[in-house]
Amino acid sequence: MSRHLMKGNEAIVKSAILAGCRGFYGYPITPASEITEAAAALMPQVGGVFLQAESEVAAINMLYGAASAGVRAMTASSGPGISLMQEGISYMAGAELPCVIADITRGGPGLGNIASEQSDYHQVVKGGGHGNYRTLVLAPHSVQEMADLTVLAFELADRYRNPVVLLADGFMGQMMEPVEFPEVATEPRLPRWAVAGTDASRGNVITSMHLDTDKLEAHVRQLEAKYFITEQREARAEDWRTEDAEIVLVGYGIVARILKAVAAEARAAGLPVGVLRPITLYPFPTLHFQRLTARARAFLVVEMSNGQLVGDVRLALNGARPVEFFSRVGGNAPTHLEVLAEVQDLARRHLAGAPAEEELIVHV
Amino acid sequence: MSSEPEVTWEIASSKPASFYSTYERKDELQHATHYCPGCGHGIIHKMLAQAIDELSIQDRTVLISPVGCSVFAYYYFDVGNVQAAHGRAPAVATAVKRSRPGSIVISYQGDGDLSAIGSAEILHAANRGEPITVIFVNNAIYSMTGGQMAPTTLLGQTSTTSPRGRSAAHEGYPLHVSELLATLEAPVYIERVGLGDNKQVAQAARAVRRALENQVRGLGFSLVEILSPCPTIWKMSPVESQRWVRDVMEKTFPLGVLRDHTQAAQSEAVPIPPPPLSMIPGIVGVADAGLPAEMTGDADVPALDLQVRVAGFGGQGVLLLGEVLAEAGLDAGLEVSWLPSYGPEMRSGTSNCHVRLSREPIDSPLVTHPDVLVAMNEPSLRKFCSTVHPGGWILYNGEASPEDCDCRGVHVLARPFTQIANNLGDARAANMVMLGALLEIAGNLPQSSVDSALGRLVRNPKWLALDETALVCGRRLMREARAEVSHAG
Amino acid sequence: MTDVSHRDAGLLRVDTDECKGCGLCIEACPPKVIRMDESLNPYGYRTARYAGAGCTGCGICFLVCPEPGAITVLRAARPRQSTAPGQQARP
Numbered sequence: 001m002s003r004h005l006m007k008g009n010e011a012i013v014k015s016a017i018l019a020g021c022r023g024f025y026g027y028p029i030t031p032a033s034e035i036t037e038a039a040a041a042l043m044p045q046v047g048g049v050f051l052q053a054e055s056e057v058a059a060i061n062m063l064y065g066a067a068s069a070g071v072r073a074m075t076a077s078s079g080p081g082i083s084l085m086q087e088g089i090s091y092m093a094g095a096e097l098p099c100v101i102a103d104i105t106r107g108g109p110g111l112g113n114i115a116s117e118q119s120d121y122h123q124v125v126k127g128g129g130h131g132n133y134r135t136l137v138l139a140p141h142s143v144q145e146m147a148d149l150t151v152l153a154f155e156l157a158d159r160y161r162n163p164v165v166l167l168a169d170g171f172m173g174q175m176m177e178p179v180e181f182p183e184v185a186t187e188p189r190l191p192r193w194a195v196a197g198t199d200a201s202r203g204n205v206i207t208s209m210h211l212d213t214d215k216l217e218a219h220v221r222q223l224e225a226k227y228f229i230t231e232q233r234e235a236r237a238e239d240w241r242t243e244d245a246e247i248v249l250v251g252y253g254i255v256a257r258i259l260k261a262v263a264a265e266a267r268a269a270g271l272p273v274g275v276l277r278p279i280t281l282y283p284f285p286t287l288h289f290q291r292l293t294a295r296a297r298a299f300l301v302v303e304m305s306n307g308q309l310v311g312d313v314r315l316a317l318n319g320a321r322p323v324e325f326f327s328r329v330g331g332n333a334p335t336h337l338e339v340l341a342e343v344q345d346l347a348r349r350h351l352a353g354a355p356a357e358e359e360l361i362v363h364v
Numbered sequence: 365m366s367s368e369p370e371v372t373w374e375i376a377s378s379k380p381a382s383f384y385s386t387y388e389r390k391d392e393l394q395h396a397t398h399y400c401p402g403c404g405h406g407i408i409h410k411m412l413a414q415a416i417d418e419l420s421i422q423d424r425t426v427l428i429s430p431v432g433c434s435v436f437a438y439y440y441f442d443v444g445n446v447q448a449a450h451g452r453a454p455a456v457a458t459a460v461k462r463s464r465p466g467s468i469v470i471s472y473q474g475d476g477d478l479s480a481i482g483s484a485e486i487l488h489a490a491n492r493g494e495p496i497t498v499i500f501v502n503n504a505i506y507s508m509t510g511g512q513m514a515p516t517t518l519l520g521q522t523s524t525t526s527p528r529g530r531s532a533a534h535e536g537y538p539l540h541v542s543e544l545l546a547t548l549e550a551p552v553y554i555e556r557v558g559l560g561d562n563k564q565v566a567q568a569a570r571a572v573r574r575a576l577e578n579q580v581r582g583l584g585f586s587l588v589e590i591l592s593p594c595p596t597i598w599k600m601s602p603v604e605s606q607r608w609v610r611d612v613m614e615k616t617f618p619l620g621v622l623r624d625h626t627q628a629a630q631s632e633a634v635p636i637p638p639p640p641l642s643m644i645p646g647i648v649g650v651a652d653a654g655l656p657a658e659m660t661g662d663a664d665v666p667a668l669d670l671q672v673r674v675a676g677f678g679g680q681g682v683l684l685l686g687e688v689l690a691e692a693g694l695d696a697g698l699e700v701s702w703l704p705s706y707g708p709e710m711r712s713g714t715s716n717c718h719v720r721l722s723r724e725p726i727d728s729p730l731v732t733h734p735d736v737l738v739a740m741n742e743p744s745l746r747k748f749c750s751t752v753h754p755g756g757w758i759l760y761n762g763e764a765s766p767e768d769c770d771c772r773g774v775h776v777l778a779r780p781f782t783q784i785a786n787n788l789g790d791a792r793a794a795n796m797v798m799l800g801a802l803l804e805i806a807g808n809l810p811q812s813s814v815d816s817a818l819g820r821l822v823r824n825p826k827w828l829a830l831d832e833t834a835l836v837c838g839r840r841l842m843r844e845a846r847a848e849v850s851h852a853g
Numbered sequence: 854m855t856d857v858s859h860r861d862a863g864l865l866r867v868d869t870d871e872c873k874g875c876g877l878c879i880e881a882c883p884p885k886v887i888r889m890d891e892s893l894n895p896y897g898y899r900t901a902r903y904a905g906a907g908c909t910g911c912g913i914c915f916l917v918c919p920e921p922g923a924i925t926v927l928r929a930a931r932p933r934q935s936t937a938p939g940q941q942a943r944p
Contacts, residue, residue, distance in 0.1 A: 002652050005687075005694050005702070014648045022638075023463060045647050047638020049462045053455065054488040061452035061485070065459030068446045069426075069467075073459070091449045175729055176687070176702040178694050183652060185644035195444035195460070197467020199423040205438050207447035260727035335732050373864055374930045377915035379922030395868075399919055401875035401898070406919025413921065440921065562881050562913050569916060595875075602875035 003178035008146035008168065009034035009076075011179045012102055013042060015147035016074055019154045020186040021100070022048035023073030025062035027055055027081060030114040031170040032104035035076035049073075056081040060088030060101075067097035068206040070194025072154055076102035078170075079112065079120050083128065089163050090129030093223070094208030098157035100150065101135075102166040104173035107331045115331020116170030118253060121308035124165050125281045132220045134227045136164040136234065137281040139252040143177035149279070151182075156234060158191070160226055167281060169304060171254040171333070230283045237285035238277040239292075241267070245274025246351055247343060248292055250313055251302040252278050254333060259302060262339045271347050281309070289316040298350040299323045300342060302334055322350065380413035382422045382442055389439040398436055402602020404559045404592025404609075405434050408501060408572070412470070413441065415573040419580055425468045426460050428453040430482075432474035433508045434501065451482020454489035457496045465635050468497070468579050475502040479515040479541045486541065490585050493550030495632055497575045498587040500541070503594040504613060511597040515539035518616050538616050542589045546622040552584035554623040558591035560610025564619070574626075582632035584625075591617055665697040666808035668721055671731045673748055675716035676740025676761070681795030684821065685738065686717040688799060691817035693721035696810055701729035714744060721806070736805055738798050740781070745769060757805055759798050777801055777845050784841070785834060793834040800838020804846075863910020864927040865903040871923040872900035878914035878924060887914060 006014075012035055013024075024039035036052065043050035049066070053059035059075050066073035077085060082103050092099055105120040107113040122128070125137050136156050138149040146168065153164040190196060195204045210216035240260055242248060247266075249259040256277040266273040276292060276299075278285050289299075299321055301310040310325045317323060326342045328334045386394040399406045416422050422443055429437035431450035438445030444467070448456040457471040471489075478486050478500050489496065505523055506512040513523040513530060516538050520529040530538075546554045553575060557568035568590055575586035591613045593605035600608060645651040672689065676682045683704055690702040703718040718731035735756045739745035745760050752758055752774045758765070760778040765771055779801075785794040803809055814835065822828045865887065872894065878901050879887045886907040890900050901914075901924075910928035918924045 002650075003694060004650055005691050005700065014650055017648050018644060018650070023459065025459060042648055045639070046644055047636070049459070051458070051462065054484055057452070058455040058485055058488065061449060061455035062459035064448070064452070065428075065446065065456035066463045068456070069460045069463035071463045073463075087449055088452070095447075171703060171729070174704055176690060177726075177729070178700060181645065181650040183645060185641050187641055195426050195446050197424045197426050197444055197460075197464045197469075202423050202442065202444055205445045205447070207438060207445070209435065209447055254728075254730075257726075257728045258730065264727060333730055335730075336728060337732070372930045373927040375925060376863065376910050376928040377912040377924070377926040379925070383921045396871045396873065396896070396920055396923075401873035401919070402877055403919050406921070407917060410916070410918070410921055559917075562883075562917065565881075565917050566913075602877050603880045606877060606880070 003180050005176050005178055006143065007034055007174060007176050008140070008143045009104065009173040010038050011143050011147040012076070012150050012166065013038035014181060015150040016100065016154070017042055017046050017048070018182055018185045019072070019151045020188040021072045021074055021154060022046065022188050023063070023066035023071045024048065024050045024075065025053050025059045025066065025073065026075045027053050027059050027077065029078045029081045031106055031116070031173050032076045032078045032081075032102065034173065035102055035104070056084035057087065060085040060092075063099045064088055064092055064095070064097060067092065067099045068095075068195050070190045070196050070201075072098070072158070072188055074100040074102065076104065078104050078106045079108045079123075082120055082123060086123070086129035089135060090127075090131050090133060091208050092163045093127075093129070093133035093135065094131060095206050096161040097163070097206065098154075098161050099163050100153040100157055100166065101163060102150075102168065105167065105169050107329070113331050114170070116254065116333065117304050117329060117331060118169050118255070119305040119308065119329065120167065121281065121303075121305055124167050125308075125312070133223060134162075134282055136160065136162060136230060136283070137167050138164065139167050139279060139281050140172055141253050141256040141277060143172070143175060144179050146172060147179050147181060156230075160230060162226070167253075169253045227283070234280060235283040235285040235287065236279040237288040238275075238279060239288065240275040240277065242274030242276055242292055242296075244272050244295065245292070246272045246295060246297045247274075247346055248296045248299045249273060249275045249302060249339070249343070250278070250299055250309070251275070252281065252309065255302050255304060258334055258336050258339060261336045262343060265336065265340055266343050271343065271351070273343060278309075281312070284312050284316060286316040289313065290320070293317065293320045296321055298346055300346055301325050302339055303327045304329060304333060380410065380417045382413040382416040382425070383409075383440055384442045387439045389436055397440060399433065400596040402593060402595040402605060403433070404503060404590065404594070405501060407559055407565065408499060408568070408590055408592065409437070409440060411569040411572040412472075412499065412576075414569070415576045416443065418573065419576060421468045421576070421580060424466060425470065426464070428457045428460070428469065428471045430473045430477040432477050432506075434472055434474060435508070437472055451477050451480070452485055453477065454482065454485040454494070454496070454498065458489050458492070458494045461494060461496050465632070468576065470576070471496055471498045473498065473500055474507075475500070475504065475514045475516040476506045479539050483515075483541070487545070490545045490551050490587065491548050493552075493585045495579055495582060495584050496586075497579045498585075499572065499575070500587055500589040501592045502589055502617065503592045503597075504538075505594060505597050507594045507597045516541075516617070518613065540617065542587065542622050545587060550585055551587065551623055552625045552629045553578050553586040554589075555621045556589040556591070556617060556619050558609050558614055558619055559593060560591065560606055560614060564610065578626055578629075583629040589617070591619070665723055666810065667723065668693070668698060668806060668808045669723065670721045670736065670806050671734050671753070672719040672736045672738065672802065673716060673731050673734035673751070674719065674738040674740070675714060675744035675748055676738075678713060678715045680715070680740045681792060682715045682740060683717050685795040685799050686719040688814070688817050688821055689719050689802065690721070691821060692809055692813040695813035695816050698722060699724065699726050701726045703729045714747075716744065716748075721809070736802055738802060740794065740798065742766065759801050761794060761798065775849075777842060779841055784837065788833055788837060789830050793830050796831040796834035797838040797841070800835035800840075801842040802838070803835065804839045804842035861906060861908050862929055863908035864929070865908050865914065866925040866927070867901050867903060868923050868925070869894045869900045870896075871920045872898065873920065873923075874898040874900050875919060876901070877917045877919070881913045881917040883911060883913065884909055
């Protein structure tokens with residue numbers, strides 16, 4: 001096993017190919033374009049298909065076609081492009097087609113900017129398309145995880161026949177870190193349900209349509225059951241020094257990295273601070289949060305979005321502990337000093353033996 | 365009658381085998397289609413199924429059904445079926461065909477689907493010359509949704525959304541998609557046919573077969589537009605609507621071959637078989653020839669914990685400087701991170717990156733208080749000089765740091781690095797002179813790691829030689845500066 | 854279909870469950886040997902009906918019919934041709 005220094009965006013493509021991905025359909029957008037460029041370079045060399053689509057709308061529908069044909073396939077985009085893909089994501093969830101979508105998030109709304117934000121949380125985690133569906137969402141916080149979670153994304157997509165989104169802020173895509181890859185590539189497989197233009201697959205149908213009300217209800221119930229199983233089995237989070245933590249910092253992606261630096265400094269100053277980092281944003285690691293309430297006095301959610309993750313944290317804790325919030329947006333990352341100041345303030349109010357303040361101060 | 369010789373009857377025309385024998389669409393209707401009496405879709409379905417039978421491609425065929433009246437096509441055709449979102453069938457078909465080049469892919473679309481919401485998808489599929497077959501059913505109206513205006517609705521024709529009749533001034537002219545597509549380079553066959561009378565129907569059947577045969581022969585993009593009756597929405601009898609196709613629709617949409625390049629078209633090249641699985645890691649560049657994951661022992665890993673910020677103008681090699689440093693750190697067995705600022709700065713203006721090297725896992729890759737700031741121009745110095753960790757270093761590309769720059773508590777090495785590099789052979793090597801100086805500060809990083817990093821990142825031998833000279837020069841400058849400091853001390 | 858004449862080149866069958874009575878076959882038939890039946894099928898459609906004689910086996914009715922299996926056209930084959938491969942049927 002060797003280590004290679006590369007950008008997160010490049011790691012995604014290499015990892016995808018090793019995981020048996022043989023189709024990439026995409027439309028360039030900063031800060032995700034390196035993914036499309038790497039796929040353009042590599043996919044044809046491994047017998048896969050790379051195609052630059054005329055729009056994100058076409059790209060996601062090409063993904064629908066490739067997945068229908070039984071190919072492990074992916075695309076990559078960022079906020080505005082993901083918005084355009086929502087139609088196809090809904091259709092793919094409805095038709096139960098697996099695929100992997102990398103969202104390297106930039107600033108919004110609208111054209112926003114091309115710096116790093118986490119403001120796609122709602123449109124990705126809550127399902128920005130129409131209808132009763134969910135996407136599974138994985139949130140890497142290192143280049144190594146960009147690679148590892150890409151493999152997991154393909155496995156989950158196939159296991160649950162559902163789109164899986166790799167939700168990473170622009171920093172994750174642009175930064176370079178050492179990565180280790182598996183030494184053996186995965187053999188692409190042809191699922192039984194695929195429409196592959198063969199005798200064996202002739203009777204297969206890919207559709208999201210169920211015109212009969214009872215049949216659609218049964219279909220939606222079956223999707224719900226599937227999502228319920230993912231909630232039981234697939235929720236993942238990293239506990240970082242939470243075993244004795246009375247203040248728990250919560251964040252994903254680049255923010256989690258900053259929070260670890262903050263927690264280390266806070267601990268050096270004698271404050272019992274830990275970090276809980278959701279790795280799956282859907283299914284949300286609810287139990288990981290609830291387990292920490294035995295010791296934790298308060299939670300601080302830090303985001304590069306204006307209060308999107310914090311809603312899920314509050315739902316997970318269901319009022320058991322105060323949840324406070326700090327954010328930077330517009331493409332600015334929170335500095336560890338400003339988060340540390342928040343932590344110190346939190347400690348003053350919640351750890352000094354004073355009765356915990358019931359409600360939540362929102363810092364603007 | 366019994367005295368007459370017995371006549372043997374042969375089936376001349378019957379339900380094609382590419383249709384299912386019964387349809388599962390609704391429990392109570394297993395025998396007939398959902399189409400209205402006299403609907404053109406049923407006629408076109410039959411032509412298509414017959415052509416599939418005749419070409420013996422039932423097993424290979426994948427039918428992409430659209431949104432519109434033919435959304436249920438998958439209940440009828442005993443082939444591989446994929447139902448697509450409104451207008452997107454050509455995009456879906458593109459990927460099915462490219463994923464399974466041996467399949468025969470048919471994109472079956474109505475005029476709302478193809479010429480309105482899916483106008484981009486059809487244009488680009490045609491322009492790429494996707495070797496698929498498109499059946500474009502034009503009945504000049506949105507039928508399934510109850511008779512709204514389509515891009516192909518005729519001038520004067522009323523619809524629920526053009527109740528006073530379509531006017532060129534308000535709704536524009538009927539869109540001639542086939543003519544538009546025929547202007548492209550790639551398509552091999554585009555024909556408009558109709559279902560207006562027996563002769564037209566027979567020609568339509570021939571065109572459908574030809575469009576499919578072109579795909580079997582691997583010739584390229586083929587499209588047949590079929591002017592098709594919709595008695596229900598047109599509020600005509602089936603026979604009247606058939607005649608309306610011939611007598612009225614055809615005036616706006618003349619029949620005929622709009623493009624035929626089948627003679628000149630070459631069959632698709634046979635796809636190259638994929639490489640063996642064992643070669644994949646090598647092809648993607650992660651085979652085991654890289655750097656060792658674990659060094660022989662911690663003792664070999666240099667004791668180093670360095671946070672660096674490199675900043676300058678775009679084009680000064682700011683990012684490369686950081687990358688060589690990170691790559692060298694990795695080579696030496698350290699944990700490293702490299703994080704660029706990106707955005708408009710990528711094109712012009714300032715550029716900067718954060719680099720960390722450490723024996724421990726790196727928490728935040730963002731460097732807010734660098735141990736070393738490499739400021740390749742004055743704006744960068746001004747922007748970041750106050751962030752440098754007390755006792756740290758500023759390497760500044762200039763004769764001296766400006767007097768109003770607060771550099772208290774930190775060491776400064778200010779030299780005209782660009783000029784120095786220019787004297788070495790190329791001003792663009794200034795970044796490597798500065799890296800040399802930086803490496804002298806990070807004394808524990810072995811030169812062998814730097815050499816191997818440089819070798820990996822700088823492929824041009826001329827540049828490599830210059831960069832190596834520049835590094836040596838930078839190291840010397842820093843040593844001299846330190847000597848001066850210690851003398852002065 | 855009892856009036857079949859062996860002198861006819863063709864023969865027509867209508868599946869009355871499938872026929873929706875659109876009348877396109879009646880209009881299309883060159884020898885005009887298809888009529889509309891007065892009775893209704895289980896779905897409430899009047900259906901096409903072969904007049905019983907005069908079919909040339911041209912198959913145009915089949916081609917213009919919007920239902921996949923509503924019409925079957927047969928052609929008379931000479932007995933010695935009946936050994937040729939292909940589907941065989943007797944009325």
